[in-house]
Amino acid sequence: MIKIGSIIDGQERIEDNRETTAVHNPFDNEKVAELKLATEKDLEDAVTISFEKFHSEMKAMPAHERADILRKTADLLVEKTEDFATIISKEAGKPIKYSRGEVGRSIQVLRFASELAKNITGEVLPMDAAIGGEHRMGLVKREPLGVVGAITPFNFPLNLSLHKLAPALAAGNTVVFKPAEKTPISAHMLVELFQEAGLPNGVINLLIGTGEEVGSPLVTHDKVHKISFTGSLPVGKKIRETAGFKKVTLELGSNSPNLLFEDANIDYATTELVKGAFAFSGQVCISAQRIYVHREIYDEFLESYSKKTEALQIGDPISEETDIGPMINEEEAKRAKQWIDDAVDKGAVVAVGGERNGPILSPTIMTDVDKNMKIIAQEVFAPIVSVIPFNTEEEVIQYSNDSIYGLQAGVFTKDINRALRVADRLEMGGVWINEISTYRQDNHPYGGVKQSGVGREGVKYAIEDMTEMKFIGIKIDQNN
Numbered sequence: 001m002i003k004i005g006s007i008i009d010g011q012e013r014i015e016d017n018r019e020t021t022a023v024h025n026p027f028d029n030e031k032v033a034e035l036k037l038a039t040e041k042d043l044e045d046a047v048t049i050s051f052e053k054f055h056s057e058m059k060a061m062p063a064h065e066r067a068d069i070l071r072k073t074a075d076l077l078v079e080k081t082e083d084f085a086t087i088i089s090k091e092a093g094k095p096i097k098y099s100r101g102e103v104g105r106s107i108q109v110l111r112f113a114s115e116l117a118k119n120i121t122g123e124v125l126p127m128d129a130a131i132g133g134e135h136r137m138g139l140v141k142r143e144p145l146g147v148v149g150a151i152t153p154f155n156f157p158l159n160l161s162l163h164k165l166a167p168a169l170a171a172g173n174t175v176v177f178k179p180a181e182k183t184p185i186s187a188h189m190l191v192e193l194f195q196e197a198g199l200p201n202g203v204i205n206l207l208i209g210t211g212e213e214v215g216s217p218l219v220t221h222d223k224v225h226k227i228s229f230t231g232s233l234p235v236g237k238k239i240r241e242t243a244g245f246k247k248v249t250l251e252l253g254s255n256s257p258n259l260l261f262e263d264a265n266i267d268y269a270t271t272e273l274v275k276g277a278f279a280f281s282g283q284v285c286i287s288a289q290r291i292y293v294h295r296e297i298y299d300e301f302l303e304s305y306s307k308k309t310e311a312l313q314i315g316d317p318i319s320e321e322t323d324i325g326p327m328i329n330e331e332e333a334k335r336a337k338q339w340i341d342d343a344v345d346k347g348a349v350v351a352v353g354g355e356r357n358g359p360i361l362s363p364t365i366m367t368d369v370d371k372n373m374k375i376i377a378q379e380v381f382a383p384i385v386s387v388i389p390f391n392t393e394e395e396v397i398q399y400s401n402d403s404i405y406g407l408q409a410g411v412f413t414k415d416i417n418r419a420l421r422v423a424d425r426l427e428m429g430g431v432w433i434n435e436i437s438t439y440r441q442d443n444h445p446y447g448g449v450k451q452s453g454v455g456r457e458g459v460k461y462a463i464e465d466m467t468e469m470k471f472i473g474i475k476i477d478q479n480n
């Protein structure tokens with residue numbers, strides 16, 4: 001039995017008299033780990049030590065050393081890929097092939113951060129562009145912020161944590177890290193990995209605890225300079241309201257649209273959209289939730305898409321063959337099933353799936369839906385996708401933009417002019433052409449418009465958000 005606690009200044013806080021909770025495998029309810037929860041004092045210590053270590057360690061650490069630690073952590077993660085993948089599958093119920101994919105991406109995030117740590121550059125300004133600015137030189141430097149509070153969700157417990165930790169360290173910050181209480185084991189292993197790679201104690205401080213007990217006071221703490229949050233809209237809104245003058249990055253939810261025009265490659269699109277809607281049971285923020293299909297190809301699309309969806313293997317996440325495992329818990333599966341039932345009551349049709357067995361919801365395709373149904377208007381975050389016909393380009397752009405969210409979209413067409421025209425008009429942080437909305441690489445700017453978020457990740461862009469510009473001006477000729 002794994003027993004884990006917070007790690008503060010390199011020491012694990014795991015005394016027996018602490019409040020305890022547990023992580024259970026969502027598939028079979030097996031107890032995976034016992035958690036010793038952080039207290040208010042732990043939070044205070046974590047922030048204080050992060051603050052001190054920013055001044056004593058990180059300010060003195062050269063870029064090449066930060067880059068080395070990040071690279072060594074990547075190398076260690078390569079060696080431990082299988083350990084990390086297995087624990088992600090056990091704590092989150094993620095099918096093992098997707099857990100391995102997550103570890104592979106995490107390694108790349110560390111390598112991008114290692115390379116970028118040595119390339120945080122500024123600029124020299126032409127001061128004589130301003131009338132009276134002659135004989136001056138202007139430098140713009142980028143400086144780390146100080147203490148970054150990183151709060152992460154359950155669905156990509158390793159990679160989305162690294163999207164905060166790796167750029168924060170690359171830029172020379174320290175971190176107080178509050179992973180999701182549902183999936184803290186891989187986060188704990190990650191902090192140990194950084195220590196093994198040579199990161200000084202106290203540069204990352206890990207807090208094991210709930211959002212209310214630990215996340216909330218971290219957000220309001222005045223020694224924390226930035227909050228980088230990935231998670232749900234309601235929590236994101238609360239953070240935005242309570243963070244005060246801190247910088248805030250919010251990576252929130254979506255109900256991502258995918259648009260298929262009449263010239264789309266149907267066989268390719270249906271194969272990709274099966275993964276796009278059902279990978280990790282749809283618990284992906286950019287999961288394909290709404291598929292708009294031109295009426296000319298609607299029937300052919302639905303037939304092919306249904307067949308490929310019905311072929312998915314449901315089972316134990318640890319098995320190599322499994323495509324669909326459990327949702328994060330039974331309550332979530334019940335909630336999603338209720339949303340299906342609610343849509344059916346209002347006239348929608350279940351074309352495929354729609355059955356719940358404990359925490360497992362079978363991959364579900366809905367048709368005859370309406371924009372006011374929850375499965376369209378809200379983030380469904382479950383293996384449920386709706387297929388909706390459209391007639392014109394104008395109409396499908398309007399349907400796609402009719403949402404409080406705007407994270408990523410997919411557009412499928414052979415007509416590049418149309419693709420770019422549509423991409424320009426979609427209100428999204430990102431648009432993929434001939435690729436599913438669910439596809440993400442870790443080096444492009446990533447984040448939402450509208451209520452999908454604030455700020456951008458993607459290592460280079462997160463580093464920009466985790467540094468502050470400092471201007472230094474010099475009068476180089478005091479006789480003029």
Ligand SMILES: NC(=O)c1ccc[n+]([C@@H]2O[C@H](COP(=O)([O-])OP(=O)(O)OC[C@H]3O[C@@H](n4cnc5c(N)ncnc54)[C@H](O)[C@@H]3O)[C@@H](O)[C@H]2O)c1
Pocket residue numbers: 151152153154155156160178179180181209210211212214215216219230231232233235236238239251252253254284285286379381407452453
């Ligand atoms: N845009 C993105 O990049 C992205 C990526 C992954 C997940 N998500 C979103 O995350 C959600 C699913 O993840 P979840 O269920 O873990 O989200 P969640 O919002 O419930 O929890 C996320 C984190 O916030 C913490 N938290 C909860 N209440 C808090 C509070 N009051 N103050 C501070 N922290 C608090 C939790 O403990 C957890 O660590 C979905 O909405 C999904 O779309 C977005």
Ligand SMILES: O=C[C@H](O)CS(=O)(=O)O
Pocket residue numbers: 155156159160283284285286438439440
């Ligand atoms: O859940 C949303 C994530 O941002 C998806 S990914 O890990 O970035 O692909």
